[in-house]
Amino acid sequence: MPVEYIPRTRELYRAFAPYRWVVNTDIPPWTPLGKPLAQAKLALIGSGGILYRDQPRFHREDATYRLIPKDAMEADLDIWHFGYKTDDARRDHNCVFPLARLRELEAAGVIGEFADPAYSFMGGIYSARKVREELAPRLADELKSAHVDACLLVPA
């Protein structure tokens, strides 16, 4: 049985006013992938709180993001996140931010190109409004200027 995270998050925020879940009942927006994945430029956005070298750490309610070079090595990466157990992801960032795996899939021709840089933020943001009005439009602009064909999202 999959874990029910909505009740769990109520526990996490039990001192706060009841959390208003984002519930979307409309049909989601849709853009078909216009070319085979093997020819597509793919971007990575992860919300696992990944940081590169001396980048400023995240904080609670932080709606900023960091640019992570796609060639970043394990030793260059750190994590700041309060909402999940980060032990394994610290040992191997590919658990939530698969830089090395996407580089390999690029080399193997499974994806056309792995877009550089990748994008990282810390997903424990209580305010859905901040995400909708600040963070998401900025990331969408980044992806448009980078001319990517598709985007892989890894929420955490």
Added chain:
Amino acid sequence: MVEAAGIPTLCMTSALDITQAVKPPRAVFLNFPLGHQTGKPHQPDLQRRILSDALRAFETIDKPGTIVELPYVWDEHDRGWETTDYTDGFLAERPAKIDADAAEAERRARFGEKA
């Protein structure tokens, strides 16, 4: 928002109920503990297979809001991770649904909000 800007997206999730509520355009669900949405640590072959399977959804999902479940199992012999605590800040043990619902009703009453 990214999808609406003309860029197809795929969401790799381990929280099925949240993803069902948010309804992203395309999603794959991996029933692993949070913090392992793209695989187990230091198992590059597994990570690569999970990622390749997931990416296929860019080409196979043709109906907005579809969630594809990936067939991987965290531990064939122990599903205990699904019921015990694994994240700081959560209760040590998950309360029974009846207790959780009662606590939520009490809280809503306290904050003056109807369910």
